[in-house]
Amino acid sequence: MVVGFMEDGHNLxxxxxAREIIPKVQRLIETEQAAGGSVIFICDTHDPDDLEFEMFPVHCVRGTEEPEIIPELREYEGIHLPKRRYSAFFETNLAxxxxxxxxxxxxxxxxxxxICVMHTVADARNRDYAVDVPTDCVASFDSEAHANALRHMERILGRACWRPRTSYLSDNTCY
Structure with missing residues (x-):
């Protein structure tokens, strides 16, 4: 939920x-924080010469606005954790x-x-965490890849069907 992915005019x-998930993510944060949960904002952050740019256009370069949390989420307290690869566990202190x-x-x-959601979920599951992915709080460039990733996480990674603390989600569908 960084500027480089969520605001028009940026390469990715x-x-x-995708912007339609913003109010749902806000409600999720509010619900979880009210219940005593912690929030960790994972921010895609790359050096200017990152090898990832051989696969994807230049994005979220350190020192630009792109790796910053979108304005709609900046008011929420949380830990900010920069990452440079798909998984939020790779070369970070998330573990x-x-x-x-x-x-x-x-x-x-x-x-x-x-991409980032599925790889992070896989690494969390490999560390034996119970993982939930609220289906209306995730999005991607490609709706088919999005649906396939949800199915993969459900069937292969064993993520539980989303069970919200309160019933605010519009769709509890699991794929």
């Missing part, structure tokens, strides 16, 4: 449909943060479902 803008927080479950939301 996920599109207007240490989670070990300290000892969550009963990890909820992953944001963009892109088929």
């Amino acid at each position: 803008y996920c599109g207007d449909e 240490d943060l989670l070990a300290e927080l000892e969550p009963e479950r990890v909820i992953v939301c944001g963009v892109c479902t088929d």
Whole structure:
């Protein structure tokens, strides 16, 4: 949920449909924080010469506005964690943060479902965390890849069907 993916005019803008998850993510954060949950904002952040740019256009370069949390989410308290690869666990201290927080479950939301979300979920599951992915709080560039990623996470990674603390979600569908 950073500027480079969520605001028009940037190389990897996920599109207007992706912006529709913003109010749902806001409600998710509010619900979880009210219940005592912690929020970790994972921010895609790259050096100017990052090898990822051989696969994807230049995006979220350190020192630009692109790796910043979108304005709609900046008011929420949370830990900001820069990452440079698909998984939020790769070369970050996320594992240490989670070990300290000892969550009963990890909820992953944001963009892109088929890239960063799915790789982070896989790494969390490989560390034996219970993981939830609220289906209306994730989005991607490609609706088919989005649906395939949700099915993969459900069937292969064993993520639980989303069970919200309160009933605010428009769709509890699991794929």
